[in-house]
Amino acid sequence: MKIIVNMRVHEISESMLDTKLSFWLREELDLCGTKIGCDIGVCGSCTVLVNSKALRSCKLKLRDVVDKEILTIEGISPEPDALHPIQTAFIDAGAIQCGFCTPGMVLSAYALLLENPDPNRDQVRKAIKGNLCRCTGYQQIVDAVILAAKRIRSNKDKEV
Amino acid sequence: MNYRPAFRNDAIAKVCGKATYTDDIKVFGMVHAVPVYTDAVSAKLLSIDVLECLREPDVLAVFTSKDIPGAIRFGQIIRDYPILADDVIFSNGDVIALVVASTREAAIKAAEKIKYEVEHITPVLDAEAALDNGSPLVHPDHGSNICNEHRIRTGDMEKGEAGSHFILEEVFTTQRIEHAYLEPEVAIAIPRSDGVMEIYGSMQHPFSTRRFVANLLGSPLADVEVKTVPMGGGFGGKDDTAAIVCARAALCAKLLNRPVKIRYEREWSLRESYKRHPYKMYYRMGLSKNGLIHFVKAKLIADGGAYCSVTPWVTWRSTVQCCGAYRVPNVHCDTYGVYTNNVFSGAMRGFGSPQVNFAIEQLMDMAAQKCGITEREIRYLNMLRQNSSTITGQVLDQHRVSLREAMDAVLNKIGYEEKRKQCSMGNPDHESWYGIGFAISYRGMSLGAEGVDFNSAIISVQPDGSVLLETGIHENGQGSESAMILIAAEELGIPAERIRYRQPSTSNIPDGGTTVASRGTIMGGGAVVDAASILKEKINAVLKEAGHGNTFRYRRGKIYDAQDCVVMNWDEAIKLCYNTQCYPYAFGVFKAPQVSWDEHSGQGNAYFTWVYACQAVELSVDPKTGAVKLLNMVAAHDLGKAINPPMAEGQFYGGMAMATGYALYEDCRVEEGKVITSNFHNYRLVRATDMPEMKAILLENADPNSPSSAKGIGEPTNELMAPAIANAIYNATGKRHFDLPIRIKV
Numbered sequence: 001m002k003i004i005v006n007m008r009v010h011e012i013s014e015s016m017l018d019t020k021l022s023f024w025l026r027e028e029l030d031l032c033g034t035k036i037g038c039d040i041g042v043c044g045s046c047t048v049l050v051n052s053k054a055l056r057s058c059k060l061k062l063r064d065v066v067d068k069e070i071l072t073i074e075g076i077s078p079e080p081d082a083l084h085p086i087q088t089a090f091i092d093a094g095a096i097q098c099g100f101c102t103p104g105m106v107l108s109a110y111a112l113l114l115e116n117p118d119p120n121r122d123q124v125r126k127a128i129k130g131n132l133c134r135c136t137g138y139q140q141i142v143d144a145v146i147l148a149a150k151r152i153r154s155n156k157d158k159e160v
Numbered sequence: 161m162n163y164r165p166a167f168r169n170d171a172i173a174k175v176c177g178k179a180t181y182t183d184d185i186k187v188f189g190m191v192h193a194v195p196v197y198t199d200a201v202s203a204k205l206l207s208i209d210v211l212e213c214l215r216e217p218d219v220l221a222v223f224t225s226k227d228i229p230g231a232i233r234f235g236q237i238i239r240d241y242p243i244l245a246d247d248v249i250f251s252n253g254d255v256i257a258l259v260v261a262s263t264r265e266a267a268i269k270a271a272e273k274i275k276y277e278v279e280h281i282t283p284v285l286d287a288e289a290a291l292d293n294g295s296p297l298v299h300p301d302h303g304s305n306i307c308n309e310h311r312i313r314t315g316d317m318e319k320g321e322a323g324s325h326f327i328l329e330e331v332f333t334t335q336r337i338e339h340a341y342l343e344p345e346v347a348i349a350i351p352r353s354d355g356v357m358e359i360y361g362s363m364q365h366p367f368s369t370r371r372f373v374a375n376l377l378g379s380p381l382a383d384v385e386v387k388t389v390p391m392g393g394g395f396g397g398k399d400d401t402a403a404i405v406c407a408r409a410a411l412c413a414k415l416l417n418r419p420v421k422i423r424y425e426r427e428w429s430l431r432e433s434y435k436r437h438p439y440k441m442y443y444r445m446g447l448s449k450n451g452l453i454h455f456v457k458a459k460l461i462a463d464g465g466a467y468c469s470v471t472p473w474v475t476w477r478s479t480v481q482c483c484g485a486y487r488v489p490n491v492h493c494d495t496y497g498v499y500t501n502n503v504f505s506g507a508m509r510g511f512g513s514p515q516v517n518f519a520i521e522q523l524m525d526m527a528a529q530k531c532g533i534t535e536r537e538i539r540y541l542n543m544l545r546q547n548s549s550t551i552t553g554q555v556l557d558q559h560r561v562s563l564r565e566a567m568d569a570v571l572n573k574i575g576y577e578e579k580r581k582q583c584s585m586g587n588p589d590h591e592s593w594y595g596i597g598f599a600i601s602y603r604g605m606s607l608g609a610e611g612v613d614f615n616s617a618i619i620s621v622q623p624d625g626s627v628l629l630e631t632g633i634h635e636n637g638q639g640s641e642s643a644m645i646l647i648a649a650e651e652l653g654i655p656a657e658r659i660r661y662r663q664p665s666t667s668n669i670p671d672g673g674t675t676v677a678s679r680g681t682i683m684g685g686g687a688v689v690d691a692a693s694i695l696k697e698k699i700n701a702v703l704k705e706a707g708h709g710n711t712f713r714y715r716r717g718k719i720y721d722a723q724d725c726v727v728m729n730w731d732e733a734i735k736l737c738y739n740t741q742c743y744p745y746a747f748g749v750f751k752a753p754q755v756s757w758d759e760h761s762g763q764g765n766a767y768f769t770w771v772y773a774c775q776a777v778e779l780s781v782d783p784k785t786g787a788v789k790l791l792n793m794v795a796a797h798d799l800g801k802a803i804n805p806p807m808a809e810g811q812f813y814g815g816m817a818m819a820t821g822y823a824l825y826e827d828c829r830v831e832e833g834k835v836i837t838s839n840f841h842n843y844r845l846v847r848a849t850d851m852p853e854m855k856a857i858l859l860e861n862a863d864p865n866s867p868s869s870a871k872g873i874g875e876p877t878n879e880l881m882a883p884a885i886a887n888a889i890y891n892a893t894g895k896r897h898f899d900l901p902i903r904i905k906v
Contacts, residue, residue: 032184033177035392037342038426042840045342073177087175094166094806097814098637099174100342100392106175125848132840134340134393135637136810137817138848 001066005029006075012062021065022046022057025072033073033103037132044131047104048072054111056130073103076110085155086110089148090141097135104131109145117153121146166806168642169661170390170635179390182346182362183423190348190419191220192264193412195255195428196274201833202283202298202501203249208256209275216270218262220416225256227415230378234407236368236400238307238468240299241504243376243407249278250298251466252834253432253503260412260420283501283833287463288440290498298466298499305499307464308472310479312493312762314551320455320490324446326530332441332519334900336463337821338430338828338837339508340845343392345424345433347406349373349413352385356667357410359386363402364394364636365674370666372403373410384410385667394636395818396507396676400469401433426839434469434506435828437462437497439478439515445523451531451538455490456483456551460516464497465504471497473610474505478512480766483551484520485563485602486542491551493762501833507676509815513603513879514822518900521599521883525890534580535887536571539600540564552757554765560861562798563772567600569796569857570774574598579778586783586894593783595892598776599883603876604767606679609757613679614749615672617687618662619648619695621744625731627652627659632672633684634664638874639807640680646803647685647868651692653714654730678771678872681803683750685868691748699733702742753865769863771871773797775816775880778852781892786904788824788889790850793881796857800871805858808873812856815877821846823882827901 001017003010005025016024022039025031025048034057037045041059048057049071076084086109089095096102105128112119112127119127124145125138133141173179198205210222225232225246232246233239245254257274261267284290284298290305298305347361357377363369366386373384386406391398405422412420424432444457460478464471475497482493528538544550546561571577576596584593607613617631629648635641641661649656662668672684699719700712708728709721719727728736737744757764778791795812802808825844829836837843862869882900890896893904 026184031177032180035181035343036183037344037392038840040426040839040841043342077176083172083175090175091168091171092165094810096166096168096171096174097639097807097810098342098393099170099179099390100181100637102174103177121853125851128848132340132342132845132847134342134395134818134845135814137813137815137846137854138851139813139854140806140810142848 003062003065003068003070005070006072017061017063019062020058021060021062024062025057031072031074035100035103037100044104044108045101047107047131049107049111052111052114054108073106076106085151086148089144089151093140093144093147095136095140095144101131101133105133105141109148112145113149113152118149167646167656167804168639169645170641181343181390181392182348182360185348185360187348187350187419190421191260191262191416192267193258193260193409193420193422194264194267194271196257196259196271197431198249198254198256198276198278200249200278200280201252202281203278204281205245205247205249205256206277206279210257212275213259213270213273216273218266219259219270220262221260222274223258223412223415228376228411230376234372234375235468236470237472241467243404251501251503258408258412260416264423285500285502285833287461287498287500290500291496298501302499307468307497307499308475310476310495310762312479312482312491312551315490317455317457317490317492320446323448324454325449326447326527328445328523328526328530330443330523330898332443332898334439334515334518336435336438336828336830337826338435338843339395339397340843341393341395341397344426344429345402345405346422347409348419348421349406349409350419351413351417355383357384357414359384359406359410360389361402361406362391362398363406364391364398364634365403366634366664366666367671368399368674369403369406372407376407376411377414385665388634388664391636395509396511397433399507399674430837430839431835434465434504436508437464437471437474437505441515441519443519443523445527447527447531451527451533451541453486453488453542456488458482458493460495462497463500463502463505465500465502467504469504469506471505474507474512476610477604478516479762480552480604481513482516484517485544485600487544487548488551502830503835509818509875510878511677511875513601514819514882517599517601517879518882518886522886522896525887539567543600544602552766553763556770558865559769559863561772562859562861563600563602566772566796566798566859567774569859570598570776570794573855573857574776574778574792574794576776583891585891593781593892595781595888596776596778597884597887597891598774599880599887600774601876601880602770602772603879605682605769605771605872606677606752606767608767609755609764613673613683613752615683615687616670617684617691617748618669619691619746621734623734623738625658625734628662629659630662630664630669631684631687632669633680634675636675638680638811639804640675640684642807643681643803644684644688647688648692651689654717678874678876681870682866682872683752685803685870686750686866687748689867690750691746694748695744695746698742698746699737699744702737702740703727703733705740706736750867769865769871771798771876773876773880775884777881777884777888779885779888779892781889781904784906786906788904790820790852792852794855794857795877796859797873797876798859798861799873800863800866801860801869802858803868803870808858809856811873812877813854816854816881817846817851819878819881820851820885822900823885824901
């Protein structure tokens with residue numbers, strides 16, 4: 001059995017199927033960008049993408065993601081030492097404070113922009129509703145996602 | 161949209177998931193410890209049986225208070241907190257043992273095998289009842305359930321009563337709330353071969369943590385080194401409990417001589433960590449016929465829970481600010497911090513002001529209505545102005561008193577006058593009730609007469625011109641390191657990118673006090689300005705010696721002489737320093753200006769400067785369900801100078817959102833002394849869809865007493881939205897709400 005994490009294939013054994021995805025990512029793969037805030041699926045700090053859908057990795061067992069593609073915060077940069085436009089926008093818009101919710105927020109935004117490249121502010125708010133942030137009041141996070149969407153669209157236009 | 165990009169030295173690491181928080185650190189040979197609780201709230205602890213637990217697989221040790229080499233009890237003010245319970249259980253969060261195992265999972269499983277015997281004692285659960293003479297005592301050694309008291313005696317109350325035409329008398333209550341930092345407490349202790357205990361932890365006060373650790377181990381402070389790593393939120397909440405978790409990890413590490421990690425489950429964190437103080441507040445206010453306040457009489461009762469923590473300091477701020485931002489000639493205030501067997505209360509962003517502001521800012525709206533004037537007029541009439549005297553006799557002549565400026569900025573921006581006329585006041589014909597409301601405040605900056613207040617900074621320029629900077633201020637996530645870098649960059653005239661903030665360690669820089677009380681920017685920034693000035697004097701002396709003139713200016717990476725000609729660039733000047741046996745190294749200090757306090761009369765210059773503010777909110781209430789929808793928020797705070805404007809705005813938004821939760825949703829429930837709230841599924845935090853769009857107005861009246869011109873902004877933003885929402889809800893529904901969180905009955 002295999003699970004694909006950030007484009008890399010990992011073989012897993014039968015005995016690992018009941019392991020929590022969040023635990024496996026952090027403890028076995030050393031992908032510590034996935035954070036544990038509540039460990040019951042309420043805070044969204046452990047959000048990862050499973051086949052492009054933003055899900056809470058503390059609520060998933062490895063058996064739930066066999067043969068699926070997982071994307072964690074460590075995997076969204078287009079190339080090493082480069083930032084994804086969502087990441088750049090989070091920095092520029094002042095959307096980062098303590099940073100503990102940031103990876104989950106970025107991934108929820110990533111999933112939103114895959115589905116809707118031009119969201120309005122209410123749509124952004126709905127998309128990050130499952131991600132708690134105690135520092136920012138969400139204002140600059142919403143700013144960041146709108147900014148990222150705009151930059152990604154304008155890059156696409158240039159490519160065309 | 162126009163963005164002034166934010167500057168943060170930690171942004172790339174955080175946005176890539178590479179920032180290393182404590183739980184992300186793995187150390188070779190590291191084992192795991194977990195706490196053991198009892199079901200008691202107040203009890204004698206008769207015995208602990210660890211044998212069965214020790215037989216569990218992978219268990220290495222079980223430690224109890226008997227294993228503590230140093231002092232069992234500690235505390236920042238009163239040493240009443242047993243780091244591991246010895247003979248008495250004071251609250252349901254008390255820990256009686258630590259189970260250490262090779263894996264965390266094994267330790268958690270084995271902890272269930274600990275047996276104990278207790279003899280229950282009737283707990284003290286109500287702070288007001290605890291003041292009665294017949295009440296059992298939580299800490300008999302203390303002699304009373306009154307942990308501390310403060311008072312203000314200003315003017316002549318009889319005269320105030322006699323001259324009053326209108327009297328308002330109300331009781332307000334506020335609830336217990338949880339800081340809800342997203343990262344629970346976690347600590348790693350590493351016993352080093354040189355005999356030093358090295359600590360990494362999710363804590364906001366390395367020096368306070370060091371005191372807790374050293375006390376428990378019986379070590380000198382020099383033998384404990386606490387290092388800073390990124391922290392997932394604090395908000396005042398990562399002081400005592402976080403330090404205690406570090407101390408417990410250190411205890412296990414010392415006794416086993418190997419690295420130990422303790423990571424808290426959210427459930428343990430909620431059960432054990434201190435909360436914001438619940439208050440009961442009795443207010444009596446008298447006004448003249450035309451709306452001038454003649455007197456305020458207040459009695460404030462704060463439930464401090466089982467331990468003192470910083471209750472005396474929290475309640476002191478409430479006392480000093482009990483009349484809000486107004487001139488009141490006659491004041492009589494009695495404040496009590498009270499011991500109960502509830503979960504203890506301690507520091508939280510706001511620190512005693514959110515409670516009193518909830519009361520006083522509603523009283524002002526009520527008074528306006530009674531006197532037949534507007535909410536704006538009554539505040540103009542009574543607010544503190546330039547050279548006004550505060551209720552504690554402090555004359556505000558050292559800085560710009562910008563209260564009116566802040567209030568006008570907000571009310572004009574939000575269009576208060578027009579919108580106020582549209583308020584529903586519970587009109588049964590309206591399908592949705594609309595309301596607008598606001599509140600104002602002034603807030604003393606930094607510690608004030610609470611404590612000795614000074615801080616230091618070290619600037620060490622390397623031979624290639626790059627700079628290492630360190631201050632006694634801690635990065636809590638607010639961006640303090642970035643602010644310090646920006647201040648240093650401006651003073652030295654070099655780009656911020658050339659400055660690296662050195663990983664802070666308690667073994668490197670002197671104890672700068674705790675990063676609390678919105679004192680980071682003003683105190684740390686002051687020290688940076690001093691260090692930069694000393695550094696420049698050193699470089700100037702080298703340049704002078706080399707015959708380059710007498711006076712120099714530093715800007716854009718170059719050094720200019722009196723004629724504004726370039727002498728040399730920064731890197732060349734640094735090279736010259738090293739070549740002439742001069743270290744471009746400076747240690748700077750900022751000592752807070754003198755403050756004063758007379759505990760008997762409640763008079764004195766409480767704080768050396770104040771931040772003035774106003775926040776307003778528009779909302780609607782569903783008449784059928786009572787549900788509140790927030791529509792718009794505007795805030796103005798005079799922060800002296802915005803060092804990093806986007807991050808200053810972030811403080812505004814975060815503070816307003818947190819205060820929204822305080823007003824409408826959050827309630828950390830405690831029943832029969834047990835914290836019922838166990839995780840975020842039963843603690844309602846504000847989500848992105850709850851918040852409206854917010855507008856931040858940064859007022860910048862440079863503060864002459866602050867070397868960097870900046871004051872502070874973390875806490876002022878968190879102390880106004882609850883009363884603003886309460887006032888808006890009144891204007892929407894026609895009903896006053898005296899208790900937090902506000903529950904609208906339909």
